[in-house]
Amino acid sequence: MPTWIRLHVAAIRALLVLTAVLGVAYPLAVFAVAQLPGLKSRADGSxxxxxxxxxxxxxxxxxxxxxxxxxxxxxxxxxxxxxxxxxxxxxxTAASNLGPESVLDTLPDPAAGAEGDQSLLTRVCSRSKAVADLEGVDGRRPYCTPDGVGAVLKVFGTRAPDGSVPRPSRVVSANQACPTAPFIAAYKGVRVECARPDEDLAAGLTVPVRGNAPAKPQVPADAVTASxxxxxxxxxxxxxxxxxxxxxxxxxxxxxxxxxxxxxxxxxxxxxxxxxxxxxxxxxxxxxxxxxxxxx
Structure with missing residues (x-):
């Protein structure tokens, strides 16, 4: 028998054997094991x-x-x-893929037709407030405003060598769109403004504000974070x-x-x-x- 025929016959035999073992026998064996008492419920989806x-x-x-x-x-x-x-x-099935540095929202801009997007911090803060309202408990969390968004300021002014702004010229509550009243009235003697959705605040120094929330919030972490x-x-x-x-x-x-x-x-x-x-x-x-x- 020519060599090329023998090679094709061997390949066909291997295909048939692997199909019988992996395509028929193995699935039937797994199915049979799954029907055993104690396993059937889990195999059927619990x-x-x-x-x-x-x-x-x-x-x-x-x-x-x-x-x-x-x-x-x-x-x-x-x-x-x-x-x-x-x-x-x-x-x-998926997570949000947002990390601990996600603290700044993209504010909705109705004039431009932009819906905006919440940061991880604001999502946690808003969920904590919603759970607190439902359960009648204190929903305060560090770095959250009373209205349930991230308590983050954008501070403008001349930067010091260490990156701080010792004498701010302007301060904006980055996650509170106008006309919302900012969560604090002033920062380092400068009046805090609400944020305008169409304004780029990237040049400002990002300053999260912890606030007076307890170190251990009443609303547990699993109530405000997704798996x-x-x-x-x-x-x-x-x-x-x-x-x-x-x-x-x-x-x-x-x-x-x-x-x-x-x-x-x-x-x-x-x-x-x-x-x-x-x-x-x-x-x-x-x-x-x-x-x-x-x-x-």
């Missing part, structure tokens, strides 16, 4: 069902608990923020405890009953030392619906 058997979601993928108007439903625990698409979109995937189904026990009084009041039950449900759906560190304790929001809300129906 679906969580309501008391009447309807699929409510996956225990591995977070979801929002809001009404048609987008506002939080007070009878439910709220998930952490999500940067996946419009929120918890499994087809668009890397944008699909985190868990919140911290601290965020769950913060929400417990609101949920208890909405459902007409005691706070102790709500906290008992929180403990039922809390998992500890993996192997006792990896990660942090977390609470599964979907399972928690379904348990409350089952044991303490809203409006019952």
């Amino acid at each position: 679906i969580v069902r309501t008391a009447d058997g309807r699929a409510a979601g996956s225990a591995l993928i977070g979801q929002s608990f809001t009404g048609r108007d987008g506002n939080a439903l007070k009878q439910y625990f709220q998930s952490r923020p999500s940067a996946a698409g419009d929120g918890y979109d499994p087809t668009s 890397g995937s944008g699909l985190d189904p868990h919140i911290t026990p601290a965020y769950a405890r913060l929400q417990a009084p609101r949920v208890a009041k909405a459902r007409g039950i005691s706070e102790a009953q709500v906290l008992a449900a929180v403990r039922h759906n809390q998992t500890g560190r993996a192997l006792g030392f990896m990660g942090e304790p977390v609470v599964n929001v979907l399972r928690l809300n379904l348990e409350l619906d089952r044991d303490h129906p809203y409006g019952a």
Whole structure:
């Protein structure tokens, strides 16, 4: 048999063997293992069902608990923020890719048709204010204004050798568009101005202002930051405890009953030392619906 024929026959044999092993036998073996008790539920997507058997979601993928108007439903625990698409979109899993140096907003400019863009700092500040308003707690955070944007000044004047501006000639609250009143009236004796959306402030020195917020804010970090995937189904026990009084009041039950449900759906560190304790929001809300129906 000519050499070129023998090479083609060998290639065809290898193709058939690899197809049988990797294209048929291996997938069937994986499927069979996935059907074993204890694995089937996870292989099927860890679906969580309501008391009447309807699929409510996956225990591995977070979801929002809001009404048609987008506002939080007070009878439910709220998930952490999500940067996946419009929120918890499994087809668009992603983070915001904004880092700690993202403190300056791009202000909306209606005259130019520009929508603007929020910095990471302003996103954190606005979320903290929204959670505080919902839960009735103090939402102050370092470097945040009372109206929920980043407390950042742009300071203009002659620069010193170390880069500072000891004698400012002009100061602008960079993230507060006019006609909003700046969060502080003056800086180093100079009146602070609101920002004009069409003005370029790049030449000014960026000065974040810490303010009088407590070192440990009442609103936990997971309530104001999105996860890397944008699909985190868990919140911290601290965020769950913060929400417990609101949920208890909405459902007409005691706070102790709500906290008992929180403990039922809390998992500890993996192997006792990896990660942090977390609470599964979907399972928690379904348990409350089952044991303490809203409006019952």
